[in-house]
Amino acid sequence: MKLLECVPNISEGRDPEKIAAISSEIINHPKVRLLNVSSDRDHHRSVFTFVGEPEAVKEAALSFALKAIDLIDMRDHRGEHPRLGAVDVVPFVPIHGVQMEEAIRIARSFGKALGERGIPVFFYEEAALHPDRRELPVIRKGEYEGLPEKLKDPHWKPDEGPAVFLPKSGATIVGARFPLVAYNVNLISQDLNLAKEIAKKVRYKDGGFPHVRAMGVELKEKGMVQVSMNLTNYQVTNIPKVYDFIEEEAQKRGVQVAGSEVVGLIPLGVLEGIVQHYLKYPEFSIRQVIEQRILEFE
Numbered sequence: 032m033k034l035l036e037c038v039p040n041i042s043e044g045r046d047p048e049k050i051a052a053i054s055s056e057i058i059n060h061p062k063v064r065l066l067n068v069s070s071d072r073d074h075h076r077s078v079f080t081f082v083g084e085p086e087a088v089k090e091a092a093l094s095f096a097l098k099a100i101d102l103i104d105m106r107d108h109r110g111e112h113p114r115l116g117a118v119d120v121v122p123f124v125p126i127h128g129v130q131m132e133e134a135i136r137i138a139r140s141f142g143k144a145l146g147e148r149g150i151p152v153f154f155y156e157e158a159a160l161h162p163d164r165r166e167l168p169v170i171r172k173g174e175y176e177g178l179p180e181k182l183k184d185p186h187w188k189p190d191e192g193p194a195v196f197l198p199k200s201g202a203t204i205v206g207a208r209f210p211l212v213a214y215n216v217n218l219i220s221q222d223l224n225l226a227k228e229i230a231k232k233v234r235y236k237d238g239g240f241p242h243v244r245a246m247g248v249e250l251k252e253k254g255m256v257q258v259s260m261n262l263t264n265y266q267v268t269n270i271p272k273v274y275d276f277i278e279e280e281a282q283k284r285g286v287q288v289a290g291s292e293v294v295g296l297i298p299l300g301v302l303e304g305i306v307q308h309y310l311k312y313p314e315f316s317i318r319q320v321i322e323q324r325i326l327e328f329e
Contacts, residue, residue: 062087075110116201134207146191213294226256271308
């Protein structure tokens, strides 16, 4: 059986009725399975994870996106997370029996269908059509508020759909990628500059860890700040490396870590790396977990 994962992020994290209505587009599709929904009020964002056969995943993703575009109005949206539109990013991830080439095909086919419905679409990572559009932060630069000017620039002509600013829905970024770990560390502090300073030290583009994107954000409802990260290759930089570094940097400034969180789902290999690091047991394998061995016989 082929399994393709889709992890769409939408710009709605506060209205449970809208989130439920958008979720229903996946739940009611007979050939895909919704695995997780993670919403955050401060980020004003929800992340969905679902799997299925490639074509079924594409169908469900399109229904999902159209429902989200119908219900979300970007003119009213304010949140801590960068975003370009109502359906901000739709990545397709090969999981089982699916090669990256097929994930790219599905991503581009989905993007074309969305573009035909009038939504500006940009392709990123493995599905990118232009070398300078591979990185998600590059496409998102300027965010929704900067989109009207971006779309006037011929260099930023969308890969699909019109070069027209849609105030209600913005634009959508579509891609194919390897599994990503969305990981956040919360600090017992209200100093946003502190979180931004640590984020700058940890992210790769400023000399930090390879395959790490990071930003400092304010969690107003929790009364603290956060170093919010994407680990784009956990086999090179896993959770323990960034957690230990952030904790040490915070403690240098007299600040304690309140805790950390994973947004959405993660591969078992991430947990394998955590056990190897903290138990000082480099030979540990997920195949030593009894439930994992049982699954191998099914």
